[in-house]
Amino acid sequence: MMGSMAQALLVKIGGSLREAGELLDELAGYPGPLILVHGGGPRIGDWLARMGFETRFHRGLRVTPPEQMELVEMVLTTLGKELAAGLSRRGRPAVALSGRDALMLQARVMDKALGRVGEVERVNVAPLQGVLQAGLTPLVAPIGLDEVGPLNINADTAAGAVAGALGLPAVFLTDVVGVLRDPKDPSSRFPVLSRGEAQALIDQGIIAGGMIPKVEAALNALAQGAPWAAVAQGGPGVLEGLLGGALGTRLVG
Numbered sequence: 001m002m003g004s005m006a007q008a009l010l011v012k013i014g015g016s017l018r019e020a021g022e023l024l025d026e027l028a029g030y031p032g033p034l035i036l037v038h039g040g041g042p043r044i045g046d047w048l049a050r051m052g053f054e055t056r057f058h059r060g061l062r063v064t065p066p067e068q069m070e071l072v073e074m075v076l077t078t079l080g081k082e083l084a085a086g087l088s089r090r091g092r093p094a095v096a097l098s099g100r101d102a103l104m105l106q107a108r109v110m111d112k113a114l115g116r117v118g119e120v121e122r123v124n125v126a127p128l129q130g131v132l133q134a135g136l137t138p139l140v141a142p143i144g145l146d147e148v149g150p151l152n153i154n155a156d157t158a159a160g161a162v163a164g165a166l167g168l169p170a171v172f173l174t175d176v177v178g179v180l181r182d183p184k185d186p187s188s189r190f191p192v193l194s195r196g197e198a199q200a201l202i203d204q205g206i207i208a209g210g211m212i213p214k215v216e217a218a219l220n221a222l223a224q225g226a227p228w229a230a231v232a233q234g235g236p237g238v239l240e241g242l243l244g245g246a247l248g249t250r251l252v253g
């Protein structure tokens with residue numbers, strides 16, 4: 001299954017994975033094409049605090065006043081460059097792009113109360129296809145743009161939109177083994193969740209915080225044409241485990 005015909009995948013790398021060394025080994029070794037979207041929430045939080053900004057979240061989305069946008073973009077851009085270098089050193093040449101490049105992530109303000117938080121309006125997939133054709137792995141920072149300037153797009157939201165636009169499976173790699181009934185108990189993983197079940201778990205507060213945009217992005221990707229979508233823990237063996245259905249939580253339409 002992991003031979004030369006290996007499935008192309010859209011993989012979202014959660015910022016929760018921090019150093020991500022073992023995950024980079026895993027991604028570098030994957031035999032099929034990869035399109036990567038990365039987060040960076042924890043590091044953005046560290047830098048905002050260092051610069052004296054308060055930060056708060058609404059349903060897993062960072063409220064982003066315009067004066068914080070430059071710092072958000074700086075952190076995400078730097079992180080992308082680090083990940084691209086890490087993959088390249090492991091033998092998988094990668095380039096870090098931002099959703100602003102070549103107008104890849106055209107976006108609009110999601111809700112004025114959240115500041116410069118964006119939702120994706122249109123994905124321009126041509127630059128990603130060009131990068132793949134050049135034998136490089138693209139890594140996309142979740143920055144979109146509107147007519148005013150850059151927008152902070154949650155990385156899960158961005159990943160779901162790109163997977164939908166490319167018609168690729170959407171894999172959300174994070175620091176937990178999947179969607180859990182009890183966030184402290186890895187054995188409480190849901191192997192499969194339907195849209196209705198996921199919505200009920202959000203309403204009950206069982207799916208909370210950063211897991212909300214992940215599940216919503218997975219369902220959006222499916223609605224827009226992704227063949228499947230799953231949440232799993234980033235680490236050695238995760239892609240094969242997901243493809244074999246043994247790991248993670250699969251969201252189904």
Ligand SMILES: Nc1ncnc2c1ncn2[C@@H]1O[C@H](COP(=O)(O)OP(=O)(O)O)[C@@H](O)[C@H]1O
Nearest residue numbers: 014015016174175176179180206207208210211
């Ligand atoms: N029902 C749930 N199952 C698993 N994790 C959950 C759940 N509800 C909330 N979470 C939280 O979501 C986190 C993952 O989201 P987030 O921190 O945004 O990660 P990432 O940076 O990888 O996107 C988990 O570490 C966990 O604290």
Ligand SMILES: CC(=O)N[C@@H](CCC(=O)OP(=O)(O)O)C(=O)O
Nearest residue numbers: 015039040041061062153154155
């Ligand atoms: C609007 C919004 O929530 N933007 C996110 C972008 C980064 C991100 O999503 O990173 P993770 O994948 O690590 O959570 C933020 O500012 O944290």
